Amino acid sequence: HRLRARYAPRWRSFPAPAGPPWWPARTALVVGAGLAGAAVAAGFARRGWQVTVLESAAAPCRGGSAQPLCADHLHLSPDDNPLARLTRAALSWRARDAAMPVGEPLGKLLVDADDGEAARRGAMLARLGLPASFARQLSRGEASDAAGLALPRGGLWLPACDALDPAALVRGWLGEARVALHAGSAVATLCPTDEGWSARDAAGRSIATGAIAILANAGDAVRAGSLGSFAMRRMRGQSTFVARSRIGALRAVLGGDAYAAPLGDRVLVGASFDDGESLDASREIDLANLARLARMIGGDPLDWFDGSSPASVGFRFAAIDRMPAIGALPDEPAALRDADTLLRNDRLPLPRARGLYGAFAFGSRGLLWATLAARVLPALADGDPLPLESDLLRAIDPGRFVKRMLRRRRRA
Numbered sequence: 001h002r003l004r005a006r007y008a009p010r011w012r013s014f015p016a017p018a019g020p021p022w023w024p025a026r027t028a029l030v031v032g033a034g035l036a037g038a039a040v041a042a043g044f045a046r047r048g049w050q051v052t053v054l055e056s057a058a059a060p061c062r063g064g065s066a067q068p069l070c071a072d073h074l075h076l077s078p079d080d081n082p083l084a085r086l087t088r089a090a091l092s093w094r095a096r097d098a099a100m101p102v103g104e105p106l107g108k109l110l111v112d113a114d115d116g117e118a119a120r121r122g123a124m125l126a127r128l129g130l131p132a133s134f135a136r137q138l139s140r141g142e143a144s145d146a147a148g149l150a151l152p153r154g155g156l157w158l159p160a161c162d163a164l165d166p167a168a169l170v171r172g173w174l175g176e177a178r179v180a181l182h183a184g185s186a187v188a189t190l191c192p193t194d195e196g197w198s199a200r201d202a203a204g205r206s207i208a209t210g211a212i213a214i215l216a217n218a219g220d221a222v223r224a225g226s227l228g229s230f231a232m233r234r235m236r237g238q239s240t241f242v243a244r245s246r247i248g249a250l251r252a253v254l255g256g257d258a259y260a261a262p263l264g265d266r267v268l269v270g271a272s273f274d275d276g277e278s279l280d281a282s283r284e285i286d287l288a289n290l291a292r293l294a295r296m297i298g299g300d301p302l303d304w305f306d307g308s309s310p311a312s313v314g315f316r317f318a319a320i321d322r323m324p325a326i327g328a329l330p331d332e333p334a335a336l337r338d339a340d341t342l343l344r345n346d347r348l349p350l351p352r353a354r355g356l357y358g359a360f361a362f363g364s365r366g367l368l369w370a371t372l373a374a375r376v377l378p379a380l381a382d383g384d385p386l387p388l389e390s391d392l393l394r395a396i397d398p399g400r401f402v403k404r405m406l407r408r409r410r411r412a
């Protein structure tokens with residue numbers, strides 16, 4: 001049997017969805033060459049787009065992505081909330097990305113804080129029905145075996161999670177055919193042209209052009225995209241190295257109240273969330289990182305710390321709702337002009353800046369959100385079926401705060 005239906009509503013209060021976008025050329029400009037920009041550049045290049053990546057620093061991966069390791073920070077929640085679903089989708093794409101190193105992932109153990117947490121995790125697994133190959137509870141002995149350390153408690157084992165070298169990933173992504181990197185190219189403004197977008201330097205000279213442009217420049221994206229509605233917070237992070245000989249032969253990623261991952265003959269322990277302004281490492285923060293880990297797995301932080309290895313420090317940028325911004329950028333001036341109509345009808349689509357996309361506000365999940373953006377943005381630009389459910393796309397929409405801004409302005 002076949003069903004045929006004709007769309008004939010008695011009235012239409014919102015425009016029909018637009019057809020697939022058309023571009024004068026399959027050329028994309030990407031601003032920023034950290035995890036976000038590099039992954040997105042590869043995502044477009046793999047679909048045949050010619051991609052120019054503009055990076056203000058002298059080399060890629062010098063901003064927040066300049067970390068020795070980035071781990072998969074999968075979120076799990078009893079109600080399988082949007083953050084949990086998004087990180088799960090991202091992890092499955094991350095694991096299959098062609099730039100990933102070959103070999104088994106390290107696996108991640110979320111160490112139980114106490115028996116209550118173990119019971120809650122058990123109930124969550126039973127409720128969600130996740131396969132054991134994705135998440136399973138380990139007893140104390142099993143957890144110690146998996147981690148390579150004697151642990152005080154069991155935990156939740158996530159075998160697909162890994163901790164990877166962001167610089168190697170960025171190199172792999174930028175090494176895709178059809179990606180051209182221009183380091184030392186700071187974008188002062190992005191200007192719309194008849195053919196798409198032109199990136200200009202501080203003197204107003206065009207550095208590069210593309211039919212579409214993607215802002216992947218972390219803390220600078222709000223300025224470059226003139227996004228008055230998008231509030232971002234900067235959080236300093238510092239992680240700490242400990243010699244493996246001092247802490248034990250850790251062989252998996254540990255998570256929970258603290259985080260640790262093996263890296264050669266060292267263990268990376270991290271990372272702080274503080275509001276410091278300086279990128280100089282602080283001994284107090286190193287000790288606080290180690291104290292958090294000691295509370296989770298036992299041990300004496302002062303025995304571990306030799307202060308000789310430089311810690312890694314950086315800034316993370318996150319939205320106030322902790323979700324990333326991945327999608328088409330809103331056209332805020334047009335939204336302000338149509339504020340009354342937009343606020344009257346919730347189903348009206350927001351006006352968008354044609355051909356301008358964003359991949360920023362990755363917070364502490366740069367690895368997962370980069371691979372998510374690399375799937376979502378090319379599908380959006382090509383008008384392909386989108387790889388995420390619409391509620392998840394709304395949760396990461398860079399325009400999600402526009403209506404709130406309009407309401408506030410109307411009240412003011």
Ligand SMILES: Cc1cc2nc3c(=O)[nH]c(=O)nc-3n(C[C@H](O)[C@H](O)[C@H](O)COP(=O)(O)OP(=O)(O)OC[C@H]3O[C@@H](n4cnc5c(N)ncnc54)[C@H](O)[C@@H]3O)c2cc1C
Pocket residue numbers: 031032033034035036037054055056057060061062063064065066067069070071072073185186187188216217218219220224236237238239270271272312313314315316359360361362363364365366367368
């Ligand atoms: C201590 C610490 C530990 C972390 N651990 C983890 C972890 O375990 N797992 C994880 O997933 N994430 C982790 N993160 C977070 C992760 O590092 C970030 O989410 C990620 O690096 C963000 O990537 P990005 O490409 O958006 O930003 P960035 O790496 O900052 O890249 C943005 C780039 O844009 C460039 N740029 C900015 N403005 C312009 C302009 N106008 N023109 C041209 N170029 C411009 C910058 O130079 C920069 O290279 C950690 C962060 C810190 C600080």
